[in-house]
Amino acid sequence: xxxxxxxxxxxxxxxxxxxxxxxxxxxxxxxxxxxxxxxxxxxxxxxxxxxxxxxxxxxxxxxxxxxxxxxxxxxxxxxxxxxxxxxxxxxxxxxxxxxxxxxxxxxxxxxxxxxxxxxxxxxxxxxxxxxxxxxxxxxxxxxxxxxxxxxxxxxxxxxxxxxxxxxxxxxxxxxxxxxxxxxxxxxxxxxxxxxxxxxxxxxxxxxxxxxxxxxxxxxxxxxxxxxxxxxxxxxxxxxxxxxxxxxxxxxxxxxxxxxxxxxxxxxxxxxxxxxxxxxxxxxxxxxxxxxxxxxxxxxxxxxxxxxx
Numbered sequence: 001x002x003x004x005x006x007x008x009x010x011x012x013x014x015x016x017x018x019x020x021x022x023x024x025x026x027x028x029x030x031x032x033x034x035x036x037x038x039x040x041x042x043x044x045x046x047x048x049x050x051x052x053x054x055x056x057x058x059x060x061x062x063x064x065x066x067x068x069x070x071x072x073x074x075x076x077x078x079x080x081x082x083x084x085x086x087x088x089x090x091x092x093x094x095x096x097x098x099x100x101x102x103x104x105x106x107x108x109x110x111x112x113x114x115x116x117x118x119x120x121x122x123x124x125x126x127x128x129x130x131x132x133x134x135x136x137x138x139x140x141x142x143x144x145x146x147x148x149x150x151x152x153x154x155x156x157x158x159x160x161x162x163x164x165x166x167x168x169x170x171x172x173x174x175x176x177x178x179x180x181x182x183x184x185x186x187x188x189x190x191x192x193x194x195x196x197x198x199x200x201x202x203x204x205x206x207x208x209x210x211x212x213x214x215x216x217x218x219x220x221x222x223x224x225x226x227x228x229x230x231x232x233x234x235x236x237x238x239x240x241x242x243x244x245x246x247x248x249x250x251x252x253x254x255x256x257x258x259x260x261x262x263x264x265x266x267x268x269x270x271x272x273x274x275x276x277x278x279x280x281x282x283x284x285x286x287x288x289x290x291x292x293x294x295x296x297x298x299x300x301x302x303x304x305x306x307x308x
Contacts (some may be wrong), residue, residue, distance in 0.1 A: 013153070017155045039209035049284070051258050055248060062106045117131060144218050157207065227260070227296070235255055
């Protein structure tokens with residue numbers, strides 16, 4: 001790993017947020033007619049509107065996106081036999097932590113510090129065995145306060161995990177109504193399903209903007225950045241399809257096109273000599289989970305033989 005550039009002596013920290021079941025088609029940053037990203041719109045983010053996922057289900061996409069094997073070459077067996085990008089970051093000397101508010105890392109975080117908040121019982125955020133993603137804020141604050149060296153936190157969020165979209169956000173995010181309030185989607189009108197799903201996207205907008213605000217608040221002590229990308233998309237009744245998991249070769253784009261967002265503090269940009277103008281121009285071009293492994297290494301200036 002290179003030393004800090006341009007006289008930067010602050011620890012560099014990056015938070016990588018892995019979204020759950022968020023589809024690009026429902027993000028207003030990408031042109032969706034509903035305002036589902038009102039807070040991120042006010043942050044100085046770079047939005048990638050044309051990103052393809054590794055798979056149509058978490059069990060495939062999550063380990064694939066953290067692997068250097070592209071979608072065309074990824075198998076579970078081959079992936080588990082290789083280092084993930086979090087392994088490479090740790091081996092390069094960064095302090096790596098995985099914060100889990102979902103059903104596990106699918107093997108990605110087996111060799112790094114792992115904090116499981118998915119099974120928490122905090123009554124402020126948790127009900128019926130799951131917790132709103134807001135529960136992560138206190139853990140992120142604790143982590144930021146403890147950082148003393150270049151560090152990475154991966155936050156695997158609950159996001160839009162279906163079919164209980166209505167359980168993925170607090171009451172104050174019930175903006176789009178009426179919403180589907182059952183897991184039996186056949187009992188709801190498609191628009192009610194879309195409304196509940198969009199409310200959950202609105203809540204993720206709040207979560208991501210809250211993480212950026214926390215990173216901004218530490219700029220006097222840390223050089224900070226955030227990368228968010230969802231694992232796969234979702235069908236909400238289009239062509240009679242619901243949820244996800246359709247074989248990739250025939251999957252509709254709403255299941256394979258996912259949102260990606262980047263944000264960097266001025267200190268982070270100068271430390272790594274990032275060309276954010278170039279990144280912004282590149283954001284309009286097609287990208288994929290295939291790019292994530294090498295993009296993360298590049299954004300953290302990790303030097304390794306496997307970096308492409």
